[in-house]
Amino acid sequence: MSKLLDPAFWSMSGYAVFVWGSFGLTVAVYLWNWLAPQRRRREILESVTEE
Amino acid sequence: MWTWFHRLASPPSFYRLAERLAPWLGAASLLLLLGGWIDGLMFAPADYQQKDAFRIIYVHVPTAAVSLSLYSAMAVAGVVAVIWRIKLAECAMMAIAPVGASMTAVALITGMLWGKPMWGAYWVWDARLTSELVLLFLYLGVIGLYQAFDDPRAGARACALLAIVGAVNVPIVKFSVEWWNSLHQGSTLLKMGKPTMSAAMAGPLYAALAGTMLFCAYAVLRRMQNELLVRERGTRWVGELQRAQAVDDRSASV
């Protein structure tokens, strides 16, 4: 856990923007792939019950 | 054998199978991804040349690998859809395309974020980068073509042909670093014999790769379920699901 308080860990030997940027983007896209189908399913199931 | 196969390929039973399978795939992928990425970011040693910048490999290589395997799966589903006219294969194609496109985009952008600090440039037009960009356009082409059709079955068949034709690009991406000289390095995963990566660095990579594969399987199954629901709208099994959903909503709002 002490690693999380170490600024050297977060600075990624000076490449923080590139490393954290890559991981941040990847996590965001994975989340989208996880959530978008769920929302779509709700939409589909609810759309026809109203008809 | 064939009756079993047909029963599996029938929309309601496939939907139910996916419903049972998906949570397990999702949970396993979550564990592997969290484990691989935390291990890769915090505990794998830094590279002797690239220092901590090499850690981008843990998101770049898994997404690049699945961008190719998803395309191959989409092309195979396309062949099945064209020859046997199996609806489920059409749904699989159309479910794979957005997942594959997003993985390709992530592979390209993380590659750029890795290229800038290490190579000195975000982008170069060498064989590997160019063919991976073509892969993204093929995925986007399949998605766009499908939306241009009113009839989903005719649309899926047109997409299948595009997917099959585009499959020539898959070996080009994969072997580009061997057939041509390029700025991109060779494959770390498939090199036999010689040391390419120390065990402490390779472990998280394999975990992230396995996690990404399972995650894509999960995402594709979920999208296939949606595709089936839309196409089977008005049938009894979809109606039952809709009533169940309405009951859920009412009890949630109480």
Added chain:
Amino acid sequence: MTKRQTRMVAVAGLIFGLGVAAALAFTAFRKNMMYFYTPSDLVAHTVPEDAKIRVGGLVVAGTVLRADDLDVRFTLADCEQTVPVRYRGILPDLFREGQGIVATGRMASDGAFVADEVLAKHDENYMPPDLKEALTTADGRHSCAPFKSVTGASPAVAG
């Protein structure tokens, strides 16, 4: 033939045709998709002066000379030949002796390559610092194998 068999034949024909077309295109355009020339290519063939080209190779250990902050001269080698390079500008973080690089520029009349961009080409090996000896030769050089000749005159032999 049933309709399904007809479709099967059509798809098989499509895949076969694509394969043949791809193989033909590959042999015809292979050279054009090479990203850079090697020092061997430059030695074996006269490249017109002022033609903008790329050359890739390893920075030979002990040849890097820095005149001031930005001016640098070094020798670039593949498995067989060498070519002198002059460059003025910012070098990538990974630039060092023994490192693979790809330089963009022109051949000068004195036989040197004048670069206006230098990119680092690292390999697919990743190691912690204490294990790196497994990867490089005694003089700190990386493998010259990734620098494939465009004209096919060289490498691959010396690994």
